[in-house]
Amino acid sequence: MDFQLTEDQRALRQGVRELLAGRFDRDALRAAVDTPGQLDRELWRDLGEAGFFSLRLPEADGGVGLGLPEAVLLFEEAGRVLLPGPLVATHLAAGTVPGAATGETVVTDAAGEILPWLDASDVCLADSSGAVPITSVDPLTPLHKLPGPHADRSPEAVLLTAAEQLGSAGRTCEMAVQYAKERQQFGQPIGAFQAVKHLCAQMLVRTELARAAVYAAAVIEDPLEIATAELLADEAAVRNARDCVQVHGGMGFTWEADVHLHMKRAWVRAGSGRSARETEEELAAAL
DSSP states (O other): OOOSOOHHHHHHHHHHHHHHHHHSOHHHHHHHHHSTTOOOHHHHHHHHHTTTTTTTSOGGGTSOOOOHHHHHHHHHHHHHTTOOSOHHHHHHTTTTSTTTTTTSSOEEOOBTTEEESTTTOSEESSOOTTOEEEOOSSTTOOEEEOSSOOOOOOHHHHHHHHHHHHHHHHHHHHHHHHHHHHOEETTEEGGGSHHHHHHHHHHHHHHHHHHHHHHHHHHHOOHHHHHHHHHHHHHHHHHHHHHHHHHHGGGGGSTTSTHHHHHHHHHHHHHSSSOHHHHHHHHHHHO
């Protein structure tokens, strides 16, 4: 059995990467950081036109007609560039909320007690009465907290969020390796030092383990496999960002370095919905 991506899947991933490189480069990322809570509606419509939200709708309904494995590839690329906005909720609402598929309507939904992008959204699928704005550690993700208990996210929402975490983990691994090649100390790149090599190797291992779990869960669509993918992707995103900061040294702690943005987004994603311990207990009970 061949578990490699097909030629069409690779082309899809490359197309999305090129789209995001042209529409949401580092300058756009920094502009978004400087205007917290504001959503680029033109970019949102461009994503809709490219089929980001309608990817899994049948072609007869104006969609692309692809499946969850392809959606995971798109969300992995979104996670690489820290694309802001309620991407998962809008994607999942494409078949039910008018305008969501084309990017004309921005849809948000709750992840447990946390509701992102409430003020910038046109439609909220959660009961937002009593929602209170809270300080978000991630400048690119405005948050509200909802009172009382709320239903868990759907398995699809969990998996697509894990794909975003995977993309972030892969990007911080690349950032660490690139910096280790460029930064000179004692007359040689710091990547030549064993301690730095080990950090980068560990980051790659975490990323590839998470990638295997996320891709497999997208094919199998089993809730327990998705829970496993969530745990591995959260760990890879958070720990890779931390190790990337360490590789960068003092530079990694500055506002100018993008690695802190990956760390903060990883924290917010991992902290939304069920805790890691709750997921671990579910997996342990199933075993």
